[in-house]
Amino acid sequence: MIAPLPPAARLFVSFPALLRQHGLAVAPEQTVSFLSAIELLGPRSLDHVRKAAVATLAPHPEQRERFDALFDAHFLGAIAEPGDEDFASDDEMSVQEDSGSREILQGEEINETGQAATGAEALSMRLLKPLDENETLRRFGRALPEALPRRRGYRQRGARRGATVDLARSLRAAIRHDGEVMSLKKLRRVARPRPILLLIDVSGSMKQRSDANLVLAHTIVQSAPFAEVFTFGTRLTRVTKALRRKRREQALAEAAGLVADWDGGTRIGDALQAFLAVPRFASYARGAVVIVLSDGLERGDPAALVTAVARLSQRAHRIDWLTPLAADPAYRPETEALRLIAPRLASLGNGASTARICRHILSLGGSQAA
Amino acid sequence: MVLRTTVAGISSPEDLAQALTGAMYLADDGIATAGYLSLALGKPLLLEGAPGVGKTEAAKAIAGILGRQLIRLQCFEGIDASAALYEWNYPRQMLAIRQAREGETLDIYRDDFLIERPMLTALRRPESTVLLIDEIDRSDHEFEAFLLEFLSDFSISIPERGTLRAAERPVVVLTSNRTRELHEALRRRCVYHYIAYPEPEREAQIIMLRSSAVAEGTARAVVHAVGLLRQEPLAKPPGVAEAVDWAEAATALAQTGASWPEAFRRSLGTAIKDEEDLAHLRPRLPLFIPGLAA
Numbered sequence: 181m182i183a184p185l186p187p188a189a190r191l192f193v194s195f196p197a198l199l200r201q202h203g204l205a206v207a208p209e210q211t212v213s214f215l216s217a218i219e220l221l222g223p224r225s226l227d228h229v230r231k232a233a234v235a236t237l238a239p240h241p242e243q244r245e246r247f248d249a250l251f252d253a254h255f256l257g258a259i260a261e262p263g264d265e266d267f268a269s270d271d272e273m274s275v276q277e278d279s280g281s282r283e284i285l286q287g288e289e290i291n292e293t294g295q296a297a298t299g300a301e302a303l304s305m306r307l308l309k310p311l312d313e314n315e316t317l318r319r320f321g322r323a324l325p326e327a328l329p330r331r332r333g334y335r336q337r338g339a340r341r342g343a344t345v346d347l348a349r350s351l352r353a354a355i356r357h358d359g360e361v362m363s364l365k366k367l368r369r370v371a372r373p374r375p376i377l378l379l380i381d382v383s384g385s386m387k388q389r390s391d392a393n394l395v396l397a398h399t400i401v402q403s404a405p406f407a408e409v410f411t412f413g414t415r416l417t418r419v420t421k422a423l424r425r426k427r428r429e430q431a432l433a434e435a436a437g438l439v440a441d442w443d444g445g446t447r448i449g450d451a452l453q454a455f456l457a458v459p460r461f462a463s464y465a466r467g468a469v470v471i472v473l474s475d476g477l478e479r480g481d482p483a484a485l486v487t488a489v490a491r492l493s494q495r496a497h498r499i500d501w502l503t504p505l506a507a508d509p510a511y512r513p514e515t516e517a518l519r520l521i522a523p524r525l526a527s528l529g530n531g532a533s534t535a536r537i538c539r540h541i542l543s544l545g546g547s548q549a550a
Numbered sequence: 551m552v553l554r555t556t557v558a559g560i561s562s563p564e565d566l567a568q569a570l571t572g573a574m575y576l577a578d579d580g581i582a583t584a585g586y587l588s589l590a591l592g593k594p595l596l597l598e599g600a601p602g603v604g605k606t607e608a609a610k611a612i613a614g615i616l617g618r619q620l621i622r623l624q625c626f627e628g629i630d631a632s633a634a635l636y637e638w639n640y641p642r643q644m645l646a647i648r649q650a651r652e653g654e655t656l657d658i659y660r661d662d663f664l665i666e667r668p669m670l671t672a673l674r675r676p677e678s679t680v681l682l683i684d685e686i687d688r689s690d691h692e693f694e695a696f697l698l699e700f701l702s703d704f705s706i707s708i709p710e711r712g713t714l715r716a717a718e719r720p721v722v723v724l725t726s727n728r729t730r731e732l733h734e735a736l737r738r739r740c741v742y743h744y745i746a747y748p749e750p751e752r753e754a755q756i757i758m759l760r761s762s763a764v765a766e767g768t769a770r771a772v773v774h775a776v777g778l779l780r781q782e783p784l785a786k787p788p789g790v791a792e793a794v795d796w797a798e799a800a801t802a803l804a805q806t807g808a809s810w811p812e813a814f815r816r817s818l819g820t821a822i823k824d825e826e827d828l829a830h831l832r833p834r835l836p837l838f839i840p841g842l843a844a
Contacts, residue, residue, distance in 0.1 A: 207738045216553055217587045221563070231563075231583040238742030241598070334628025335690065347640035355658075359647035457783030459600070463729040491785075491826065 192218060192229075195254050196237060202250055210237050226255055242277045275454050275461075276417040276438065313534055317396065320538040321403035325373060327542040328404060329469060329497060333372035342368030374469050374497055375406035376541075379455075381474030382439055383413040383446035389504050390442070392534050393473045398423045398431050400541075408464040412451035413441035418461070446477060449484030449517070456491055469544060470496040473531050475503045482517035489521040499524065502531030502540060557589040558616050566615075575604070575611035576748075576756050584743035585612060594701055594722035596737060599745035601727050602789015604756075606684060608745070609723035613680035616721065622682045623668040625689040631696060635706060636670045639663050659710040673706055676720035686736075687726040694733050701739050748790065750777060756790060757797045764797045768804075772797040775814070775838045776821060782831065788821040795820040811842035 192215055196206040217232035230251055239247035338346050349365035378397050382390045390411075397409045401423040411417045417439050425431035436442075456462045470492065478485055493499055501518075505511050507530055513519050522528060530536045560566050566589075567582035577585070581597075585608070588595035595612075597605040613620035623634055643658040650656045666674070672681035686694065700706065701722065705715040724740060726732060748756060750773045757769040772793050780787045788796070799817035804810055815835060822828055836842045 205734055207734075210738055213587075213591060213593065213741070216591055220553065220555060220587060220590050221583070228583075231579065232587065234580070235584040235587050235741045235743060238596075238737050238740070241744045241746075244744075333690075334626070335630065335692065336628075348638065351638075351640050351643055354644065355647070359644070359650075361644075453783060456785065459785065459787075460728050460730075462785065 189215065191255070195233065195251070198250055198254050199237065199239075199247070202246065204237075204239060204243055204247065204250075206237050229255065275458060276415060276440070313392075313395075316535050316538060317399045320396075320542065321399045323542055324400065324403045325405060327544060328373040328376060329544050330371040331374055331467060331497070332369045335370050335372075336367040337370050339366055339368035342366035373405050374467060375408065375464065376400060376404050377464055377468045377470045377496070378407065378409045379452075379470065379472045379474070380409065380411045381413065381446065381448070381472075382411045382442055382444075383477075384443045385446065385475055385477050386473075386504070387443050389473070389531070393537075394419075394432055394435060395428070396534050396537060398428055398435075402426065406468075408468075410455060410461075411435075411439050411441075412446075412448065412455075413444045414447055415441050416451045416454045417441075445479050446474075447480035447484075448474060448476070448478050449480050449482070449486070449488050452488035452492060453484055456488060462495065465492055465495040467495075467497050470499040471537075471541065472499065472501045473537065474501065475505050476501065476513065476515055476518040478515060478517040482515075482520060485517045486520045489524050493524040498526035498544075500527050500529060500540065500544075501525050502529045502537055504530075504532040506530040507532030507536075554590050554592070560586065560589065560615075562586065569615040570608075570611050573611040573614040574759055575607055576752055576759065577608070577611075578748065578752065581608060581743050581745060584741050588723075588741040589721065591741065592719040594724055594740045596724045596726070596732075596740035596742045597745055598726045598728055598742070600747070600787065600789060602791045603745045603747060604790050605725035605745055606682065609680065609682040609684075609725070612721070612723065613682075616680060618678055618680045618721070620682055621668045621672055621679050622684055624684050625686050625693070627688060627690055629689045629693050633667060634669050634693070634696075635667050636708060637665045637667065639665050669700060670706060670714075672720045672722070673704060673714060673716045676704075676716045676718050680721045680723065683722065683724045685727060686724050687729045687732065691733070694736060698733070698735055698739070701736070747777075747780060750774070753790060753793060757794050760794045761798050761801075764801050768797050768801055768810075771810075771814070771840070772800070778838050779821065779831070782827075784822070784824070784827045784830070786822070786824045786827060792821045792823075811839050814839045815842055 193211060196211045196214065199206050213236040214233060217236045218229060221228040221232050230248075233251060234244075234247070237247075336342075336344065338349055344367045346365040346367045350361065350363075353363065353365060354361045378400060380390065380393045380397060386393075394411075397419070401407045401409060401420060407420070408418070409420050409423055411419055419435040419438055422434035422438055423431050425434065455465075489499065501521075503511075506528065513522055513528060518528075527540075529540050531540075555561055560569060563579065563582040563586040566586045567577045567579075570577040570582070570585075584597075585595060587593075597608060599605055610620055638659070643663050646656060646658060646663075668681060672679050683697070686697070689697075703715070704719055705713050707713045724736075747753070750770075753773045753776075754766070754769040757764055757772060758766060776788045776793045776796070796814075796817055799820045800810070800813040803813035803817055808816065818828070818831075818835075822831060831838070
């Protein structure tokens with residue numbers, strides 16, 4: 181029989197549980213480390229408890245504010261103040277990242293702040309899609325891993341032909357023939373699918389498409405080996421983590437809760453520059469297939485967009501710009517910004533429907549290493 | 551879990567901070583606590599942060615104060631077990647097979663045919679080494695999964711030799727620049743600390759500690775300027791190492807007779823190392839370097 185927990189430890193054990201309730205992933209072994217850390221540090225003050233919690237429960241830097249608020253609420257009894265991040269000034273492009281990990285078990289309720297919950301509700305209202313679109317997405321998801329362009333990776337595997345000799349396999353083969361080398365086994369670099377980076381315009385002019393695009397993004401994140409998704413309008417938001425949830429409704433509700441600039445204005449140039457200014461984000465574009473789902477109706481300065489696309493194209497494998505306006509056969513990019521960036525784009529295609537976008541992505545040419 | 555309240559004479563985070571200062575590394579509370587807990591709990595220490603904030607330096611300093619050799623495993627895309635763990639010396643094995651006389655028994659999996667790579671070295675000599683697994687975010691997912699196995703029970707299976715287990719848990723420090731997210735399971739196995747850019751006061755102290763030629767005024771001016779530069783949307787914001795270089799370079803130029811603002815401007819290349827960043831900053835330099843004529 182397991183002895184009951186001493187009353188003094190209960191306060192500490194219940195903290196990881198509180199974190200889990202609020203969507204921060206904590207493993208049981210981390211709880212054990214947390215208790216050991218407290219034992220080691222004294223604790224002489226609450227500050228020690230906080231330090232022990234940070235070191236052992238390892239919140240992501242972007243979750244730190246939430247973590248601290250929960251810590252204060254739990255140990256000090258303070259009430260967590262809602263963040264004012266949703267009221268950022270319009271002059272500055274703000275960057276928002278979805279929190280590192282929210283491994284909430286299926287069926288468990290997502291305990292979001294009021295603000296996020298409202299956004300989620302709005303989206304769930306909009307998410308009624310006809311069945312045939314689901315079938316399109318299912319087929320697309322199955323075909324995507326093979327259809328992505330490939331590049332030669334750095335990992336090597338045994339192969340019939342290749343550039344380098346596989347000494348380990350050759351030696352083993354030689355031992356079977358009393359040390360006589362009958363054939364040299366070879367190694368070959370493995371082709372890996374390129375990462376895919378999806379940038380989704382959620383501004384007012386894209387209102388008709390933004391929900392469907394987010395559904396498509398969920399399929400891409402679920403099926404491509406490496407995928408990143410950002411939304412932009414007047415701010416840049418990373419929604420990849422939310423979309424990694426398997427259940428679509430839950431994933432979309434969470435992603436929608438993160439995006440604070442639905443149906444607002446568009447400042448594509450600023451959004452892309454904000455993307456490039458975070459080294460971690462910029463590294464997602466390296467060697468990637470970049471798909472921009474936007475009508476390119478830029479309200480900001482075209483110069484910012486031109487510079488950003490130029491920098492992005494230096495990093496990316498290719499940039500494909502898919503706009504719903506191209507559904508019209510007579511469509512020609514008329515905004516100054518789009519005309520200026522057109523030479524940098526691998527294609528300016530039709531993004532009017534999910535089926536069209538799927539077809540475009542599947543046509544990017546997988547199989548051979550690029 | 552092994553709890554050791556005193557490791558190498560260090561019995562609290564404050565002790566560790568003091569020892570690190572002795573090893574020329576100024577640690578704040580956070581890193582001192584995480585470092586101490588990692589030593590006491592026998593868990594790997596995972597340090598994340600922007601490039602140049604002193605993650606690798608921290609590992610070197612920890613090795614220094616423990617009086618152990620630092621074994622560094624630099625990660626890269628495609629790194630595999632043979633680069634990290636061990637490899638057989640195939641040409642020598644082959645030669646031995648060819649030279650062996652008829653009827654002679656030959657063990658080609660002896661120790662002298664084994665080439666130790668960093669992780670095996672750390673496992674075999676845990677009491678005398680610190681293993682630094684640098685820039686783990688550069689490796690691919692396959693290697694991360696492999697590392698997970700190593701870090702969970704500190705044992706390695708060599709098919710021809712069986713399983714080797716560390717007599718005691720080696721001191722392991724992992725660093726990541728956060729160019730990609732690490733697997734949650736890896737984070738769980740470690741004591742974690744995110745190293746942010748240091749406070750201005752501390753950064754000035756670091757510059758003066760690293761370079762005795764730099765005057766206090768210069769250090770403060772550089773710290774002020776890099777603080778402003780880090781708020782700019784730069785592809786490569788200057789780290790602590792760059793701040794030290796800039797202070798040293800400006801000091802050297804000033805000694806040749808250049809005026810201070812001019813010396814700062816001419817040595818900007820030691821802090822900003824990206825052409826686009828320089829182009830972005832050039833017209834606004836007087837904002838960062840006081841006294842520079844527009």
